Amino acid sequence: MIIKTAEFLKSSSKWQECPEPTLPEYAFIGRSNVGKSSLINGMLNHKDLAKTSQTPGKTQLINHFLINENWYLTDLPGYGYARVSKSMRKDFEKLITNYILNRKNLVNLFVLVDSRHTPQKIDLEFIGWCGENGVPFSIVFTKADKLKPNAAIDNVENYKKELLETWEELPEIFLTSAEKRTGTDDILKLITTTNEF
Numbered sequence: 001m002i003i004k005t006a007e008f009l010k011s012s013s014k015w016q017e018c019p020e021p022t023l024p025e026y027a028f029i030g031r032s033n034v035g036k037s038s039l040i041n042g043m044l045n046h047k048d049l050a051k052t053s054q055t056p057g058k059t060q061l062i063n064h065f066l067i068n069e070n071w072y073l074t075d076l077p078g079y080g081y082a083r084v085s086k087s088m089r090k091d092f093e094k095l096i097t098n099y100i101l102n103r104k105n106l107v108n109l110f111v112l113v114d115s116r117h118t119p120q121k122i123d124l125e126f127i128g129w130c131g132e133n134g135v136p137f138s139i140v141f142t143k144a145d146k147l148k149p150n151a152a153i154d155n156v157e158n159y160k161k162e163l164l165e166t167w168e169e170l171p172e173i174f175l176t177s178a179e180k181r182t183g184t185d186d187i188l189k190l191i192t193t194t195n196e197f
């Protein structure tokens with residue numbers, strides 16, 4: 001897919017405030033600092049469409065972008081801030097779960113995971129929640145350039161092994177680097193093949 005246009009539409013603090021669900025939608029989520037903004041910007045070929053590293057403690061918002069005038073890209077707030085209060089975590093959970101479970105036009109959720117780390121509890125829990133609720137999702141490993149190629153592949157294989165302890169089937173998996181612009185075309189390909197643009 002060639003990105004011809006990418007425009008910011010709006011930020012919403014409730015799923016009910018999101019743009020009308022009239023176009024297919026693809027959402028991105030992950031822990032804070034996982035490289036979500038960099039990946040979105042790299043994939044869309046825009047320097048700073050998605051804001052990098054939102055400050056922890058700031059209002060959590062759902063950001064919608066209109067791509068090629070025919071699909072929505074959604075930047076969901078990052079989870080897993082170490083130092084937010086319990087009530088903020090609850091608010092975040094409500095925002096995200098309500099959005100994911102109620103958004104009728106959501107075609108796929110891309111769950112971003114840092115390729116350098118061993119599987120983290122918070123990510124595994126979130127992935128488990130997606131599975132239990134029948135959310136269509138893929139896993140996107142980020143920052144692959146920070147590791148030697150074999151080490152990145154080994155980490156992905158270990159992750160798969162861990163998932164297969166509780167899952168019969170694996171979701172689609174992408175290994176990406178926003179820095180080197182690798183893997184993002186495969187994500188765009190999935191978006192193209194799940195729709196008729």
Ligand code: GDP
Binds near residue numbers: 032036039142143179
């Ligand atoms: P977000 O909080 O998930 O939106 O993460 P950001 O996109 O702001 O990235 C967090 C940090 O990781 C920044 O310092 C980025 O420059 C860095 N980063 C993000 N993606 C990559 C990548 O693919 N490779 C490398 N080497 N650094 C990255």
